[in-house]
Structure formats: structure tokens, C-alpha cells
Amino acid sequence: MITDELVDIEIKLLMDGVYQVYGYDFREYSEASLRRRLTQWLSNSGFATFSLAQSQLLRDRALFDTLLRGITVNVSEMFRDPAFFKAVREHVVPHLKTYPFVKIWHAGCASGEEAYSMAILLLEEGFKGRFRIYATDINEEVIRKAQEGIYPLKEMQHFTRNYQQAGGTGSFSDYYTARYEHAIISPKLRENIVFAAHNLAVDSDFGEMNLILCRNVMIYFKQPLKEKVLGLLDRSLTHGGYLCLGTKESLNQRQIAGHYEAIAPRMQIYRKQYAKK
Ligand SMILES: C[S@@+](CC[C@H](N)C(=O)[O-])C[C@H]1O[C@@H](n2cnc3c(N)ncnc32)[C@H](O)[C@@H]1O
Numbered sequence: 001m002i003t004d005e006l007v008d009i010e011i012k013l014l015m016d017g018v019y020q021v022y023g024y025d026f027r028e029y030s031e032a033s034l035r036r037r038l039t040q041w042l043s044n045s046g047f048a049t050f051s052l053a054q055s056q057l058l059r060d061r062a063l064f065d066t067l068l069r070g071i072t073v074n075v076s077e078m079f080r081d082p083a084f085f086k087a088v089r090e091h092v093v094p095h096l097k098t099y100p101f102v103k104i105w106h107a108g109c110a111s112g113e114e115a116y117s118m119a120i121l122l123l124e125e126g127f128k129g130r131f132r133i134y135a136t137d138i139n140e141e142v143i144r145k146a147q148e149g150i151y152p153l154k155e156m157q158h159f160t161r162n163y164q165q166a167g168g169t170g171s172f173s174d175y176y177t178a179r180y181e182h183a184i185i186s187p188k189l190r191e192n193i194v195f196a197a198h199n200l201a202v203d204s205d206f207g208e209m210n211l212i213l214c215r216n217v218m219i220y221f222k223q224p225l226k227e228k229v230l231g232l233l234d235r236s237l238t239h240g241g242y243l244c245l246g247t248k249e250s251l252n253q254r255q256i257a258g259h260y261e262a263i264a265p266r267m268q269i270y271r272k273q274y275a276k277k
Helices: 004-022 031-045 050-057 061-071 082-096 113-124 140-148 153-165 223-236
Strands: 102-107 131-137 150-152 176-179 182-185 193-197 209-214 237-245 260-264 269-272
Touching: 004 031, 004 050, 004 061, 031 050, 031 061, 050 061, 082 113, 082 153, 082 209, 082 237, 082 260, 082 269, 102 113, 113 131, 113 153, 113 193, 131 140, 140 193, 150 153, 153 176, 153 182, 209 223, 223 237
Parallel strands: 102 131, 102 209, 131 193, 209 237
Antiparallel strands: 150 182, 176 182, 237 269, 260 269
């Protein structure tokens, strides 16, 4: 008989194996959501149990890629949480304008909507030629999608509404070309963005970012992994730089203590303090 306890053991063994063979570390992801997503993958896979799937998963990279796609939640949208982007425009952009050049990192960018939204915002705020966006994700397939910048045309109505609520100053339709059922993002947005694969659980920090967005990514992590990733983000951020989390996430008092200032608390925008002399 397969008990819940046995399934938990099988998942743990599988995640250990995945880490050792492929270097992807899901051992510190929240159990409930990981289990839900793995169970969904198993029911579509044709294997009866995780143990039976394991030996093939550890030998067959293509099969493992299907598991990877099943584990990661890649939903995103343009100007997601419009009030957040409005707050960035009002509270963060005025400071960024004082720098000759700004570097921004979207950690866990999924299919790129968030990074393109930021490129639109910065171009509208006069940053042309003065910014670079690094947009990374663990999932190489979504990074490829992000690079293509092609989205279903039917989503544009919703994205346009978000853009307007976020304080967009132009016309959203200027940022894409409609072709049949698709909207193709304007090349002028793409030229400011570098898309790359990067795993927050195991890869190293990025240098000297002025603004880091890591929204709706750490909600899937257990506390120790959250702490580890927050450390990595902190090391990648300049003093005076901004850290943005998702609306359901926050820094706790200890993490803030003397180190970060909450700029727009409900929007989860924090500013890293300058080092005390
Ligand atoms: C729900 S999406 C959030 C997308 C975007 N930031 C937003 O808020 O709309 C979460 C993304 O985090 C990525 N992710 C999960 N674990 C990761 C890790 N260890 N390193 C980097 N990205 C990760 C997933 O692949 C997924 O694309």
C-alpha cells in the first residue's frame, strides 16, 4: 500500500537524486506545493510511483526537463499588480534618475512580462540608453519564451488595463505588433534586456545592481532557502539600491533591522541603507 509517508520519502529521495545528478536543488521548496506539482506530473507521466520514475528521470535529461517544467510555476503578466509599478514610478525612479546608468535584475522573471514592463516604464521616464535589465529564471524553456517576447494577443486587453493603472504615459499598443493571434514585443524593448538561466538556490550573486525584483518566487521556498536567497540578493544590491518582493511576501523585522528601509511597505519595496561609518 502507498501511504502519504511513503510518498514523502520517495519525493525526498528523488529530490536528492535530482540535486546530485542535475544540480537543481528543490530540497528546500515548500512541501505542500512541491508535492502537489510533482503528483500532477506523475499522473501525466505513465509511471505508477516516484520510485519507478526515478531511475529513468536520473538518466534521461529530456524526461527530467518535463519534471522541471512541472515543478516551476511560471505564471506572470505585464504590469502585474499595477499599484506596485505605480509605486516604482513614484518612489524609486526619482532616485534612479540621479545615476548615470542603472542596472536592474529580475530574479525569477518567468516568460519575461515583468522585465518588458520595466523596460517600458524606464523608457517612458527618460532612461533611454542609460539602463540594462538582467532577467533570469531557473527554467530554460521560459527564458527562451521570454527572449522571443511573443504573447497571446487576447491577453493584451488585460495588459493594457494594467499598464494604464500603473501610470503608463503613452499608448500600450506602441510596444507590440499584432500578428494573427499573437502580440510581438517591440525590438526597442528587447535591446535593453539580457535574458539568462540562473538558479537562485545554487548559482552565485550578480554584481552591483541598483534595483532587484524577486516577486512571487520565494513564496515557494522554505525559510532556510528564503534566507539564503535573500543573502544572495543583498550581496548583489548596491547600497542605496532597491529590493522589491511580491505583494504576498515581506522582509521580517530582523532582516530589515538597520539594513533596509521599507519605502512603500504595502508594495514590498525596500531600500538598502548606506553602510554606517
Ligand atoms: C510565479 S513566477 C513569477 C514571475 C514574475 N516574477 C512575476 O511576479 O510575475 C515564479 C518564477 O520563479 C522561477 N523560479 C523558481 N525557482 C527558482 C530558482 N531556484 N531560481 C530562479 N528562478 C526560480 C520559476 O521558474 C518561475 O518562472
